[in-house]
Amino acid sequence: MGTKTAAILLTACLLLSACTANKPESAASDTSTSTKEQKTVSSETSYRNQTNRDDHNSAGKATVQLNKPVVDSSKTGESATVSATDKTYHLDKAYNVVPNQKGAEKKVILLTFDDGPKEASMINKIIDTLDKHKAKAIFFVNGYRVKEHPELLKLIHDRRQPIGNHSWDHIVLKNKSEAEVKKQIETVQKIVKDTTGQAPVFFRPPHGAGGDVGRKVAKENGLLYMTWSVGSLDWTMKKNQPNKTDAILKNVTEQLHPGSNILMHELPWTAEALDDLLTRLEQKGYQFVDPQYIELPAN
Numbered sequence: 001m002g003t004k005t006a007a008i009l010l011t012a013c014l015l016l017s018a019c020t021a022n023k024p025e026s027a028a029s030d031t032s033t034s035t036k037e038q039k040t041v042s043s044e045t046s047y048r049n050q051t052n053r054d055d056h057n058s059a060g061k062a063t064v065q066l067n068k069p070v071v072d073s074s075k076t077g078e079s080a081t082v083s084a085t086d087k088t089y090h091l092d093k094a095y096n097v098v099p100n101q102k103g104a105e106k107k108v109i110l111l112t113f114d115d116g117p118k119e120a121s122m123i124n125k126i127i128d129t130l131d132k133h134k135a136k137a138i139f140f141v142n143g144y145r146v147k148e149h150p151e152l153l154k155l156i157h158d159r160r161q162p163i164g165n166h167s168w169d170h171i172v173l174k175n176k177s178e179a180e181v182k183k184q185i186e187t188v189q190k191i192v193k194d195t196t197g198q199a200p201v202f203f204r205p206p207h208g209a210g211g212d213v214g215r216k217v218a219k220e221n222g223l224l225y226m227t228w229s230v231g232s233l234d235w236t237m238k239k240n241q242p243n244k245t246d247a248i249l250k251n252v253t254e255q256l257h258p259g260s261n262i263l264m265h266e267l268p269w270t271a272e273a274l275d276d277l278l279t280r281l282e283q284k285g286y287q288f289v290d291p292q293y294i295e296l297p298a299n
């Protein structure tokens with residue numbers, strides 16, 4: 001009886017966590033939903049615990065040109081830059097990717113991997129799969145991890161995947177002072193620039209909750225602020241849970257829509273599921289947007 005009750009409670013907790021974690025703050029709701037942010041933060045506490053627990057188990061520009069020929073960065077190398085006029089997509093208020101021009105390809109997806117860099121084998125596995133599908137993904141990294149393993153950041157950069165800023169310590173920023181938020185964001189800008197030669201242009205607040213101050217500081221640093229619009233829920237999964245690939249595919253495809261900004265993490269089961277996931281998305285007619293074609297905030 002006791003075991004049964006515990007199992008029911010656990011299931012309820014997991015369901016609740018999954019549902020709320022699906023809904024990060026969005027620009028559309030910023031002015032009216034302190035409750036929503038609160039919810040997000042609490043749900044992401046379990047997410048943080050999850051990733052923390054996973055830490056010791058695991059070690060942590062595509063190509064949608066679509067209707068116009070675009071530079072293939074794999075051939076031209078990192079010196080190729082995309083001018084403002086080539087930015088053919090933007091993010092809407094719910095952080096979906098939307099074409100600037102009517103008639104442009106709408107069935108696009110933005111792929112993202114948070115909370116690395118953790119482990120070379122996992123990074124290589126993820127990027128091997130991205131390369132196979134001619135896809136790019138933003139790797140949102142934490143400064144403390146970069147400091148521990150600068151060579152892993154270089155690996156991501158050398159394999160031509162874009163790097164995003166995910167704050168130094170992976171803490172909730174929305175209630176912090178502006179000085180603290182500046183430190184959390186700007187120290188990452190610096191360490192990434194010092195390590196790779198390029199500062200990030202994308203920012204995702206940890207736990208999806210940057211608040212007004214996070215948005216302000218991101219903008220001051222020329223960073224495009226985003227949470228996500230589709231959660232893979234990979235962060236809720238356990239090491240010994242069976243069929244995690246099926247679960248990831250189900251979670252993503254159930255929420256899938258044109259412009260989906262998909263949140264994944266540098267986790268072993270996500271690396272494992274990625275080939276099947278990208279194949280499924282392609283079968284559904286989606287293309288992977290190259291982040292370098294997404295508009296950045298005007299300075």
Ligand SMILES: [Zn+2]
Nearest residue numbers: 114115206207
């Ligand atoms: Zn994170």
